[in-house]
Amino acid sequence: MHPGEVVLSVDYGAAATAAVLVGPDGAWTPMRFDGADWLLSAVFLNEDGSWVTGAPAWQLGAGAGDRFDSAPIRWLGQDRVGLGGVEVDPVDVVAATLRRVAQAASARLRAAPLGEVRLVVPASWGPRWRTAMREAARRAGLGQPTLVDAPSAAASHLVASGVQLMVGSFLLLCDWGGGFTASVLRRTRYGFEVLSTIEAANAGGLALDQVLAQQLPALATAGARQAPSSPGESIAVWSAARDAREALSQAASVTVALPSAPPVVVTAAGMQADAQPVVTAAADAVRKALDAAQVPPDELAGVFCVGGVAQSPAMVGMLAQATGLAPTVAPDPQRAAVLGSAHATGPGVDTSNVSVPAAPPVPGLRRAGAGLVPGVASLGLMVQFLQSATLSRTPGIGYDPRAYLLADWGELALAALMALVTFLTVATVLAAAIPADNPLDAAGQPAAPTQQIGTALLAACGLGAAVAGLYAVFDAAMLQWSPAPFLRWALIPLLPLIAVITATAALATRYGRIPAQGWDAWLNFPIASVFVTTVGMVLLQEGANGDRVASQEALFNLFARTGGVLIALGVAMVVTRRWRYRLILAGPLAVVAAAVISSATIGVLACLYIAAATAWWARRAWQLANHPHGSLPRPV
Structure with missing residues (x-):
């Protein structure tokens, strides 16, 4: 970053979007949305063509599921996506979430000009996806962002957090968010080189939510499987499953309220049993990443977990058993990539203490x-x-060739x-x-x-x-x-x-x-x-x-x-x-x-x-x- 500037770093995930403002001294503050330190990536398309994002989108989706999408980023590489019978540009869907981030950053900076914008993207993305992401940021009013590969960003956060990684050493990074990505990196003199990256969409938090959402109706009806009666009810059950899964990362049991059934009690042990296929898929991705990089496990300097699911000690333990490795959870795992992309080295601070550029002075006389x-x-x-x-x-003549x-x-x-x-x-x-x-005006321009x-x-x-x-x-x-x-x-x-x-x-x-x-x-x-x-x-x-x-x-x-x-x-x-x-x-x-x-x-x-x-x-x-x-x- 350049002297005196505030950097906006955004990690647009399949399930949630994290954004932080990082000051010139490396101190950072999270952007808060709907009372949380991250914004749910879900979107809802109103009938007038406007967008609702975050937690309100989940609430509206329960009443009109055909206008709702929980993970817009999965459609980014396609030409069109249908919501509510309307064909929309996937870039506009992603831009809706980013525009919410842009508006929050604008309000936080009190109309001061925004510094550099950095977007975390998967290392496996090709030119088409990266171009689409840049266009979504532009439509959201964020200008032309700098794209940072997620594994390199998370690894930079590890170093900034005090993890000792020698130049030339290898590490395995497990990004366990809405999906699961296993990456093998080598530290160089100038940063990190991604040697391999394997994605497993069926091994992340969204897959865990889906497993739990399928189990909740059965628990409410004493074992008799009963599918939700409408798309809106399915979204409500899915939302309840997501909240329960996040709560079980810190609790042994949790009571879940369902839209058309009695509340049920879900235990961490029961969820772990249901999550075994998801963990198995994650372990397969880890082995494929190591094979692709041709790095034996005993040559790894460390195995690190980042992402929202990594906050659950039980899930990390299950991954360790399935892979035979000993993963370490990175500090602040859910924000590891977004902090690393902006080189946040200082402590997290309250929003009232972030250094922001002052408004330009009015010229004097x-x-x-x-x-x-x-x-x-x-x-x-x-x-x-x-x-x-x-x-x-020569005076007195109209044209003088010697003049x-x-x-x-x-x-x-x-x-x-x-x-x-x-x-x-x-x-x-x-x-x-x-x-x-x-x-940023109302349209984000x-x-x-x-x-x-x-x-x-x-x-x-x-x-x-x-x-x-x-x-x-x-x-x-x-x-x-x-x-x-x-x-x-x-x-x-x-x-x-x-x-x-x-x-x-x-x-x-x-x-x-x-x-x-x-x-x-x-x-x-x-x-x-x-x-x-x-x-x-x-x-x-x-x-x-x-x-x-x-x-x-x-x-x-x-x-x-x-x-x-x-x-x-x-x-x-x-x-x-x-x-x-x-x-x-x-x-x-x-x-x-x-x-x-x-x-x-x-x-x-x-x-x-x-x-x-x-x-x-x-x-x-x-x-x-x-x-x-x-x-x-x-x-x-």
């Missing part, structure tokens, strides 16, 4: 007035360009750039001054804060290009010359810069977040370089082309070389923010600039500064593209 500097510089350069241009033409125009075209290009910088500075200040809305900056940057580019064109047309009219060369020098040097700014605006809007210091600070073009470069251009133009007598040649030559040195310093001030690096870069540039000063090189030096400004914005676009979910690094 000094920052708001910074746009005057490039604005004044732009007008000054344009006026000097117009006054210093020399038109040679020519001498002008410092680089000064016009620099004036056009300063006009664009003016609008960009004002645009970022205005976008930052508008109050930020909640980063990026809201106003990022759309404001994207629109502001595009508007600034349009206005800057318009003013540059206006400069060219006005100067051509004043000098009574063709506007073609004026338009070329005023607009063409700016085109790469405008393209880069447009890409920056698109990326800022696409990824839906705000820098911790605010857009105006993060996109704060070095105004001091504008002042230095403008003074340098004025001195250079006067020194190279100003009217002088022979006795003033040395003085004007000093003006020209000083101007070249200042422009070189202005370029260095744009390229880096640190004075040490600025001086290192400005030194050789200044020597070259002072050595080649002439009327012909004014345009070259102006284009060099424009190229530096383009590189400055290109770096911002690159940072946005390479940090789509984490906090943006401060410029250096």
Whole structure:
């Protein structure tokens, strides 16, 4: 994670979805749903097309079972799924649960921008499933998440919890959640390598719930098997079986209320007997994983269990008997993968103590007035360009083939750039001054804060290009010359810069977040370089082309070389923010600039500064593209 950011980590399981927020110090807090530390993955489709998730979905499913699905993730790789007679996109079904997580995270962060999002996925997933999961996260308003393989994430949690695993050692990880996955991993210098992974959907918590749900009606009718009368009643029985199974992980017996039968008492011993086929299937998956990895059991550094079922000592004991291994339950097994994916190393904390990024500050008056500097510089350069241009033409004739125009075209290009910088500075200040809305709107899409900056940057580019064109047309009219060369020098040097700014605006809007210091600070073009470069251009133009007598040649030559040195310093001030690096870069540039000063090189030096400004914005676009979910690094 990047300094100062809060990471949202989500483990979308077949039965339940766990989500945590991890602060910069590694401390974490669980996201709570329906009074629990995890969200049941079940969904219910209302008749109006809206979604209900979690425990309320189970309650509604008891009345309309055809609109209910307890494990939406199993359909993710398919094209369509039917709920309530309606064909829906499985991606939308999964997105419904993730949207609930996104809304909870948004409320927890109090409208502050969310940092990186990490989603735990099975290691066996191929490109199609991973692409579908990314799309579900995008539709849920979580942007483009980083996908983390579940075995590697859980193994990272083991190391963070103090488990000693040497580099090169092998371990067996049994992920016993809604399903069962056995994975063999090898620790490397940089993390964990998954050597094999075997999934057994019929060996997890959902299979245990199904076994118990089949037994409950028989227990209620004294051994006579009686199927539930409706799909809704089946869901109610299944929900009761799930609650009973979770309670039996810590109790010897539990009383279960059934929808249309007397309450029954279920014992842990009885459940263990019924669960033997499920444990046998899990043991088979373990043996297949070891065989596929070609790692003998005696070479394992450890066998570890994670997942909700791993919280039951009895089930872990049965797995040990079936495999002949000695599994160890990982600390906080149900959240092992979600904590490991976010590198949570600190203790769990209460939600009121999690460090979250503060809202970006509102720009002050000094920052708001910074746009005057490039604005004044732009007008000054344009006026000097117009006054210093020399038109040679025979008076009294309409067309003179010997006519020519001498002008410092680089000064016009620099004036056009300063006009664009003016609008960009004002645009970022205005976008930052508008109050930020909640980063997730009702539909889970990026809201106003990022759309404001994207629109502001595009508007600034349009206005800057318009003013540059206006400069060219006005100067051509004043000098009574063709506007073609004026338009070329005023607009063409700016085109790469405008393209880069447009890409920056698109990326800022696409990824839906705000820098911790605010857009105006993060996109704060070095105004001091504008002042230095403008003074340098004025001195250079006067020194190279100003009217002088022979006795003033040395003085004007000093003006020209000083101007070249200042422009070189202005370029260095744009390229880096640190004075040490600025001086290192400005030194050789200044020597070259002072050595080649002439009327012909004014345009070259102006284009060099424009190229530096383009590189400055290109770096911002690159940072946005390479940090789509984490906090943006401060410029250096």
